[in-house]
Amino acid sequence: MFSDVGPLELATLAVLAVLLFGPDRLPEAIQNVTALIRKFREFSEDAKQQIRSELGPEFNDFEFEDLHPKAFIRKHVLDGDGLGLHEIRDALDPREELTEVVDAVRSTGDSPSERAATPVRVNLAKEPGVESAARAPIDYPDAT
Template sequence: MFNDIGALELVALVVLAVLIFGPDKLPKVIQDASRFIRKVRAFSESAKEDIRSELGPEFKDFEFEDLNPKAFIRKQLAENEDLKELRSSFDLKKEINEVADAVNGTEHSGVSDTSVPAAVNGSSSGGPDLLKKGETPARDDRPPFDADAT
């Protein structure tokens, strides 16, 4: 619960507690706080047991941590054999590199010219080459003014 509190923060909290409650009331405050935490834990455990008993025997393996979407998906991915097989057969980095090379028009091992569209690999098929930069207008040429656009 307090895994991210360092030694300096802990010392600061103790000094602050002594200043606020005083050294004579501090033990009583600590006892009350620990008693409250124990009661809350006992209440939550009894509520969990009540829910498990109401759900019935088909939910005997139910864990409340599974209600967290990240934990649920992580558990399902780890248990499903079909997804493990699919994950091992699919190389995302290779696929991304192939797509990037196809867009850039460079040759990549495993990608043939027939799989790259004509406009991408540099051959013109009568249409404009959208990947090449157009000619830059001369400095004196002004772009057309559109009064409706401004």
């Protein structure tokens, strides 16, 4: 219930309650607050039971907490019978496909000793006449 309230905050609330109500009326105030909380819980449980009875017998196991988006995802995606987190992670993992590609490339090429004996050299220098022939002519000077 108090998952977001730390010990320092609880101590501050206790000191504030003692200062506001005094040591004489504090037990009575605590009893009144707990009775109010109990009535709210009874009212909410009665409302839940009434909604379940009006929905019919197929919704007897329906939980209202499942309507929260985080609980819905946790129940149906991560923990449910559907596609779980591990299946999603395995489906998106490219390692198996990459190993197949690497094996296919290795099997189609020459043997490693032949490849090491004849190194492939690639000329990265631009040749002066090739670039102008590949480029299309510009019709007007405003073209960008």
